[in-house]
Amino acid sequence: MDIALAVSDVVVARARSGDLEALEALYRAFETPVYNLARRILRNAEDAEDVLQETFLEVVKSIREYRGEGHLWGWVRRIASSKALMKIRRDRLRTTEEFDESASVGRPAMSVAANLDLERALDELSDTGRAVVWLHDVEGYTHEEIAEMMDKTVSFSKSQLARSHARLRLLLDAAPESR
Amino acid sequence: MTHCTMDDLVALRAHEGSVWARTHLESCDVCRAELDALYQRIAQLKALPARAPARDRWQVVRQQVVAERHQRRREWAGWSLAAAAGLAAILIFRPFAPGIASADELAQAQQASAQLESTLHQYGTDGRVESGSAASLAAQLEDQIAAVDGVINRLGNANGAVQEDSVVAMWRQRVQLMRQLVQVRVTRVSYVGL
Numbered sequence: 001m002d003i004a005l006a007v008s009d010v011v012v013a014r015a016r017s018g019d020l021e022a023l024e025a026l027y028r029a030f031e032t033p034v035y036n037l038a039r040r041i042l043r044n045a046e047d048a049e050d051v052l053q054e055t056f057l058e059v060v061k062s063i064r065e066y067r068g069e070g071h072l073w074g075w076v077r078r079i080a081s082s083k084a085l086m087k088i089r090r091d092r093l094r095t096t097e098e099f100d101e102s103a104s105v106g107r108p109a110m111s112v113a114a115n116l117d118l119e120r121a122l123d124e125l126s127d128t129g130r131a132v133v134w135l136h137d138v139e140g141y142t143h144e145e146i147a148e149m150m151d152k153t154v155s156f157s158k159s160q161l162a163r164s165h166a167r168l169r170l171l172l173d174a175a176p177e178s179r
Numbered sequence: 180m181t182h183c184t185m186d187d188l189v190a191l192r193a194h195e196g197s198v199w200a201r202t203h204l205e206s207c208d209v210c211r212a213e214l215d216a217l218y219q220r221i222a223q224l225k226a227l228p229a230r231a232p233a234r235d236r237w238q239v240v241r242q243q244v245v246a247e248r249h250q251r252r253r254e255w256a257g258w259s260l261a262a263a264a265g266l267a268a269i270l271i272f273r274p275f276a277p278g279i280a281s282a283d284e285l286a287q288a289q290q291a292s293a294q295l296e297s298t299l300h301q302y303g304t305d306g307r308v309e310s311g312s313a314a315s316l317a318a319q320l321e322d323q324i325a326a327v328d329g330v331i332n333r334l335g336n337a338n339g340a341v342q343e344d345s346v347v348a349m350w351r352q353r354v355q356l357m358r359q360l361v362q363v364r365v366t367r368v369s370y371v372g373l
Contacts, residue, residue, distance in 0.1 A: 024241070031232065035232040036229040048230075049233070056240045057243060061315075118227065133224070137225070138224050158189070162184075163185070165185050
């Protein structure tokens with residue numbers, strides 16, 4: 001998703017000084033893209049809203065450290081991505097979910113064949129796979145950046161991307177429209 | 180006939196394909212179609228409509244920000260009071276204690292503080308993300324350092340040799356707080372591990 005988010009320097013300066021109205025203006029400007037990013041990475045709307053909230057609490061705390069280098073959206077997006085990835089990690093620790101895609105592979109084929117479209121296919125990917133696909137292919141992060149955010153290797157990111165695309169291809173081929 | 184794997188196709192899209200894959204692609208309709216499908220799938224992903232949150236979370240964010248600011252103000256006031264009390268104690272008990280302040284001690288404390296400032300700058304604010312607890316702790320320490328700086332400034336404006344011990348004591352306190360702040364910055368969470 002290409003985002004052309006323009007926030008005036010005046011608003012940013014006021015936000016950096018702690019002005020609540022300016023901070024709300026930032027929130028309104030970035031609310032949808034942050035939520036969308038989180039929602040695409042996470043499976044559930046409630047978690048995505050939590051990430052939205054956590055992201056802006058972080059923005060408010062750290063806005064004074066933003067030096068205007070690069071687009072503000074890039075800075076906010078980095079925070080949101082990290083928060084979403086942290087959420088996945090916390091959930092994984094809580095559920096001790098397997099890190100690979102075996103959980104999805106074992107699901108009944110009928111549920112896949114019945115309702116497939118691209119969004120549903122995305123939902124069928126592992127949390128990690130979906131995050132890598134979205135961050136790399138849509139948000140434009142490099143494998144190096146993704147590896148750094150996930151504390152993994154570049155090879156891991158590349159391999160997750162290829163595996164996820166292979167899975168997406170299978171899922172979309174199985175969709176009724178594709179038959 | 181061996182075809183390109185998804186790894187090959189993803190690499191080809193990133194212009195990182197192997198010589199074999201690039202050569203094979205020129206002569207294989209199946210793999211060209213697969214690569215086209217990959218491009219289309221990614222274009223579809225990018226074209227998915229943006230999702231918007233069902234609820235407005237700004238009020239929650241706002242309330243939390245306001246509450247934290249009140250808390251920080253109270254803490255700042257507390258630390259200022261503590262610093263002032265410490266200063267008063269030094270001034271009161273100084274006549275009964277041997278003078279320990281010296282220009283050397285002051286210079287040492289100031290040098291240590293400058294070194295820590297430099298270290299802090301190296302681990303400084305580069306826009307990376309730190310955890311909420313680390314950010315909160317760092318903010319508290321910064322408030323305490325600001326309170327100590329305020330006392331140092333007031334002492335600097337006052338005259339009299341009686342201030343020397345107090346100034347050294349405050350600089351030492353500043354060094355201790357700076358050490359803690361550096362520790363927080365060095366160990367901060369700048370990435371999340373998946």
